[in-house]
Amino acid sequence: xxxxxxxxxxIKMVDRTKLYSKEEAVELVKKTATxxxxxxxxxxxxxxxxxxxxxxxxxxxxxxxxxxxxxxxxLVITKGEQAQVARDLGADYVGDTDMLDxxxxxxxxxxxxxxxxPDMMPAIGKIGKVLGPKGLMPNPKTGTVTTDVKRAIEDIKxxxxxxxxxxxxNIHVIIGKASFEDSKLLENLDAFMNLIIKSKPSVVKGKYxxxxxxxxxxxxxxxxxxxxxxx
Numbered sequence: 339x340x341x342x343x344x345x346x347x348x349i350k351m352v353d354r355t356k357l358y359s360k361e362e363a364v365e366l367v368k369k370t371a372t373x374x375x376x377x378x379x380x381x382x383x384x385x386x387x388x389x390x391x392x393x394x395x396x397x398x399x400x401x402x403x404x405x406x407x408x409x410x411x412x413l414v415i416t417k418g419e420q421a422q423v424a425r426d427l428g429a430d431y432v433g434d435t436d437m438l439d440x441x442x443x444x445x446x447x448x449x450x451x452x453x454x455x456p457d458m459m460p461a462i463g464k465i466g467k468v469l470g471p472k473g474l475m476p477n478p479k480t481g482t483v484t485t486d487v488k489r490a491i492e493d494i495k496x497x498x499x500x501x502x503x504x505x506x507x508n509i510h511v512i513i514g515k516a517s518f519e520d521s522k523l524l525e526n527l528d529a530f531m532n533l534i535i536k537s538k539p540s541v542v543k544g545k546y547x548x549x550x551x552x553x554x555x556x557x558x559x560x561x562x563x564x565x566x567x568x569x
Contacts, residue, residue: 345556348557352559360563364552368516368520378406378514378515382550384508384549386542387539397500400501401496402529406513406515408512410450411451412494420455438464442465442468451482452476513530516554532567547564
């Protein structure tokens, strides 16, 4: 696939053989974000994990200090008092089995994330085959199955990111936008890296983090020196 002129220009700025300090990498990733829209900045990690083993699968969610700059449409599946809480807090859609029927029968997906109370999970489980492949299934580990709907909505609006390792031990998360100040991108980067470092499974021997890189939506990857972090 032929790369665009802007990408070719951006890639010339990056030394593929170099490991940049986190400060250099953040400064450079903003320079390579030359699209006409406000590009997202993505962090990519490759970890020395055997994800076939349950104890080496990392999954969770974290609220970044400065959010991601991305607004997510929220669907809350619950009943009664919690439904009113969700409406009051500005959830985009609130309902129970009526919303689940809409998803199943109308192939409706005008939302980015589902929050559900535990009592609704048996009903949600019935359409797990529809939600699962799209990564929309609520999960207690990421705080999307909860009795505290208020906190879940507030966290998402503040800029909570979910993460999980794929089968190769990779994690990809958005840590902000190209329009963010360097200091805010760095604080978000540090917050996420600290979480991953603390989450190291005790069974992992040797080098835990193999590669760290950041890139803008349309830009090349920029490798970061692990010595930038307290690993």
